[in-house]
Amino acid sequence: MAINVIDKDGDLTVEVIEYDEKAKDGSGNRPVARTQQFRVRRDILIKHSKIFAAMLGTTHWKEAQKEFIKLEEDSVASMEIWFRILHDTDLVYDVPLEEMWRLVTACDKYNLNVSMLKIWFATWYEKHGINQYYANWGLEVRHDNHLLTPRSLLYPCWIWDHAKGFMRATHFLSYNSVGHITEHNPTIHRGLRVESRVIQQLNAAKGRLRTVMHNELFRPNETLLRAHCKCKEKTLYCYEQMLYRIQVWPLERIYQKSSMTTILERLDNFSFEAEKEACASCRMNYKTIVQTAQEKVRSYFSGLCLDCMDRTKPVTGDADMDYWKHDSLRESDFMRKCRCTHTQPTWYFSFMGRTEVRDRFLRNKRAWKYSSDSD
Ligand SMILES: [Zn+2]
Ligand SMILES: [Zn+2]
Structure with missing residues (x-):
């Protein structure tokens, strides 16, 4: 097996064993789909990930000092992208859309910072010419389960804060969907989805x-x-x-x-x-x-705006004031901080898709619990 050298001064070999997500063998186990070895630097993995730090950390255990580790249940393509990002070396973009869910899964598993892939995803989107697909997607989106659809672009654009891609997908879905809009996740990682308020607001806009x-x-x-x-x-x-x-x-x-x-x-x-x-x-x-x-x-709805949904960027300077003043805000107010230009209804539906109320409720509940504990 040829080693994929991420860093030529690497002091650690990582073997990634990928299992087939869909198939099962005679005894009900998922067969190995691919294995690949990578040459990486131990200190870099330790620096970016608590999990790798724990696996490889400076203990006097012999186990921890070894130069070879095996990672199971990961995607070879995703781990290569992550290793390259962490080592700040030549990046690869030749992966299909479904790899995005696996990249996030790896991020959760190894406690990596998901926003490190933000620019990588924007470049992937550009290199794969995603915008050109829209011309072929037709007048109507039904619940098709093709791999690359506006429904499957929702999650990657949302998780990596791709304002243009997200607005484009949500605009397309609100005008072109038949019936209730849902997102599509082509992988087995079902826990990865956009916040339910996003889908709610998208359907509210479609109804409007x-x-x-x-x-x-x-x-x-x-x-x-x-x-x-x-x-x-x-x-x-x-x-x-x-x-x-x-x-x-x-x-x-x-x-x-x-x-x-x-x-x-x-x-x-x-x-x-x-x-x-x-x-x-x-x-x-x-x-x-x-x-x-x-x-x-x-011209009514431009799609959902990630900037208007971001509760850390209130238009009036205060999230609560945004709520009370949302009828009197003018276009020049609400568009100031957005990466994409859009209509007032887009601001309204995106604003209503913020999660601040629930977040705050949970935070207060927690704070209350602590204070009553200390009583
Ligand atoms: Zn008449
Ligand atoms: Zn906006």
């Missing part, structure tokens, strides 16, 4: 798109229901029938089975004018009303 669309398309109805002319009934009927014919109406039911992007496209087929004999108020410009609805819905 329907409300915005409905309010806009309902404008003629309101006018016609208030009218006193003889042509109002026929006009209202024909307007609604057109929306029905192009499969936009009834919006509630249609939205359960179609994405907002599909509905927006169907509205391109809208063509309706009131009869020439109809009164002036019946002869509204329906096409313009529909186009306005399309524009408003299209």
Whole structure:
């Protein structure tokens, strides 16, 4: 077996034994998928990881002094990336998306600092041209379990604070999903997922798109229901029938089975004018009303913003003030600290996705427990 030399002055050989996540042999054990030896520096592993420090630390035990250790149940690719990051040497990016969950698993197992991979992930995202995939992902996302989808990009972008990637994925999912949005984790590491409030807010934003669309398309109805002319009934009927014919109406039911992007496209087929004999108020410009609805819905939500979700970056300087003032904040206020430009609703839905209330509740509960203990 050729040794993968991470550091030529390395004083430690680490053998990583990777097991197959999916297969099982006759006796129910997972077969070995790959093994690889790495030449690394003991002091570097000790410096970055309490677990490696404990494994290799300066004890007088003979065991601890050995020059060879075996790590089981790790991913060879993930450990190579971690070793290269820790040794600050040439990085590799030739791994599929599913490796991201294994990288985080290794980080948890060896107590490594997950943010050390932040720049590495941003480079991976760039080198793999992830943005170009969006063009092929189509109008509708159903619960597909393909490896690389916007649903599977949520977690890596979230954990590595990739603001652009996260906004792009959440924007795409809110407009292109059919039904409830969920994330996708292609690995067996089920504990790794975005906070549930993120998914909640994403679905709330998706639901809000329907409300915005409905309010806009309902404008003629309101006018016609208030009218006193003889042509109002026929006009209202024909307007609604057109929306029905192009499969936009009834919006509630249609939205359960179609994405907002599909509905927006169907509205391109809208063509309706009131009869020439109809009164002036019946002869509204329906096409313009529909186009306005399309524009408003299209530009409503930019996706979730990681900066607005970050409770350490309150807009007013104080997280509680942000809460009380969220209706009166102007665009210039809430966008000051964000890496991506976005709309006000994006701020609102992201802000509501913060976890501060629960965190604080838990913290207070803990503090209270300690103080009552000391009484
Ligand atoms: Zn009329
Ligand atoms: Zn923002």
